[in-house]
Amino acid sequence: TGLAIAGRQAQAETLEPNSWDEITSYNNFYEFGTDKDDPKKHAHQMTITPWSVRIDGMVDRPGDYPIEQIMAAMTIEDRIYRLRCVERWSMVVPWSGFELADLLAMAGVQAGAQYVAFETLLRPSEMPGTRYNVIEWPYVEGLRLDEAMHPLTIMATGLYGKPLPKQNGAPLRLVVPWKYGYKSIKSVVRITLTDRQPPTAWNKYSATEYGFYSNVNPNVDHPRWSQKYEQRVGGGLFARKVETLMFNGYEAEVAELYEGMDLVKNH
Amino acid sequence: MTAVAQINALLRRIPVGAVYMICGMLPVWYLYLGLTGGLGPEPIKALEHELGELALNFLVAGLAVTPLRRFAGLNLLRFRRAIGLLCFYFLCCHLLVWLLLDLQILSEIWTDIVKRPYITVGMAAFLLLLPLAATSNDQSVRKLGPLRWRRLHRLVYPAALLGGLHYLLLAKGFRIEPLVYLGLIGVLIALRVPSLRSRMA
Numbered sequence: 001t002g003l004a005i006a007g008r009q010a011q012a013e014t015l016e017p018n019s020w021d022e023i024t025s026y027n028n029f030y031e032f033g034t035d036k037d038d039p040k041k042h043a044h045q046m047t048i049t050p051w052s053v054r055i056d057g058m059v060d061r062p063g064d065y066p067i068e069q070i071m072a073a074m075t076i077e078d079r080i081y082r083l084r085c086v087e088r089w090s091m092v093v094p095w096s097g098f099e100l101a102d103l104l105a106m107a108g109v110q111a112g113a114q115y116v117a118f119e120t121l122l123r124p125s126e127m128p129g130t131r132y133n134v135i136e137w138p139y140v141e142g143l144r145l146d147e148a149m150h151p152l153t154i155m156a157t158g159l160y161g162k163p164l165p166k167q168n169g170a171p172l173r174l175v176v177p178w179k180y181g182y183k184s185i186k187s188v189v190r191i192t193l194t195d196r197q198p199p200t201a202w203n204k205y206s207a208t209e210y211g212f213y214s215n216v217n218p219n220v221d222h223p224r225w226s227q228k229y230e231q232r233v234g235g236g237l238f239a240r241k242v243e244t245l246m247f248n249g250y251e252a253e254v255a256e257l258y259e260g261m262d263l264v265k266n267h
Numbered sequence: 268m269t270a271v272a273q274i275n276a277l278l279r280r281i282p283v284g285a286v287y288m289i290c291g292m293l294p295v296w297y298l299y300l301g302l303t304g305g306l307g308p309e310p311i312k313a314l315e316h317e318l319g320e321l322a323l324n325f326l327v328a329g330l331a332v333t334p335l336r337r338f339a340g341l342n343l344l345r346f347r348r349a350i351g352l353l354c355f356y357f358l359c360c361h362l363l364v365w366l367l368l369d370l371q372i373l374s375e376i377w378t379d380i381v382k383r384p385y386i387t388v389g390m391a392a393f394l395l396l397l398p399l400a401a402t403s404n405d406q407s408v409r410k411l412g413p414l415r416w417r418r419l420h421r422l423v424y425p426a427a428l429l430g431g432l433h434y435l436l437l438a439k440g441f442r443i444e445p446l447v448y449l450g451l452i453g454v455l456i457a458l459r460v461p462s463l464r465s466r467m468a
Contacts, residue, residue: 089309134440237298
């Protein structure tokens with residue numbers, strides 16, 4: 001299975017995770033501000049109990065699913081993944097969570113559904129960054145159904161075996177390790193199955209810079225910077241850059257999803 | 268004595284050398300922070316941004332000297348050369364961090380300058396400021412004569428606009444700060460336009 005392959009690859013390269021401090025103090029979560037340390041400073045204002053996820057659209061059992069019900073039904077496992085931000089920094093994160101496919105199965109995906117749309121909580125009273133439109137709120141993201149069902153695609157609920165900190169997208173967030181970080185939408189309140197490609201937050205802001213797919217690809221430059229290299233966070237002032245890997249190093253697992261597609265056009 | 272006169276009296280007692288000394292230490296301070304974790308887990312970009320912002324702040328401060336004297340009576344003229352030279356010094360530090368710590372791969376330099384508009388614009392601002400820094404001494408003023416010297420130093424206006432544009436172009440998402448800088452620079456330059464100046468005064 002994909003998981004076994006991912007496991008093998010992770011073993012072969014012995015991914016060394018970033019520290020808890022690094023992962024929880026260097027974040028992009030613009031609802032709490034645009035500086036990297038803003039989420040850590042302000043995310044405590046976000047109420048996460050009670051929390052439920054509305055699953056609707058082309059599903060057999062639409063409804064508001066309380067987080068407790070989801071957690072009770074899912075199998076939580078650890079996944080050590082690379083995270084590559086479109087801004088050219090990267091980390092290795094030891095997530096825990098469950099496969100998105102299992103959650104979608106719980107709601108029953110109907111035939112004809114082709115895409116999955118996601119939405120982040122928008123609660124301006126608890127999110128100081130939403131006072132003006134850095135991008136259009138609420139933050140929305142989307143995946144093709146086969147990407148969403150891929151065994152590497154998880155909903156993360158924990159970090160280093162502890163509950164997910166708020167600045168990292170508590171209580172549950174998407175993690176798609178072969179795409180740029182902004183695809184991995186945080187603090188999800190809604191998941192909608194649809195037959196149309198859903199709008200995505202950064203694509204709405206600038207379609208030439210941020211495509212729907214946003215697969216990590218060292219051969220397709222961002223219009224304002226090259227994507228050939230990345231800076232691993234945590235190496236200090238004199239850290240060397242490393243080469244960015246195709247599909248962020250998950251090429252063996254996911255390349256077949258995009259067979260025959262023009263990856264420049266569908267960036 | 269009015270408040271402005273009091274401030275002016277206070278300013279007269281500050282030796283210009285102290286301004287060079289104290290402000291000159293700022294990049295060293297940021298470097299120290301970067302080495303000791305004070306700039307967060309990714310200090311390279313943080314250091315680069317701090318130095319760039321420092322340069323931009325001093326560019327705005329330099330532009331504000333004349334209007335502050337004309338419209339508020341505040342006399343910072345003694346510090347203007349120091350402000351300008353410090354700005355250029357911060358800019359050099361900013362550029363060095365970009366070259367040595369951030370970019371690293373030397374073959375990427377030219378591609379970056381040509382292909383990335385915000386780097387093209389930033390580099391242009393640096394080049395415009397280069398002759399100004401080189402002629403910020405008494406000898407050059409004498410050699411050029413005050414008229415030509417002043418005309419040359421008008422290059423600071425396009426340089427400042429390019430500096431503000433550089434910040435705007437590299438921002439991700441709709442951001443207030445670069446617009447504030449650009450607005451401020453625009454107003455400070457507009458105050459130099461003779462017809463506007465007379466209307467304000």
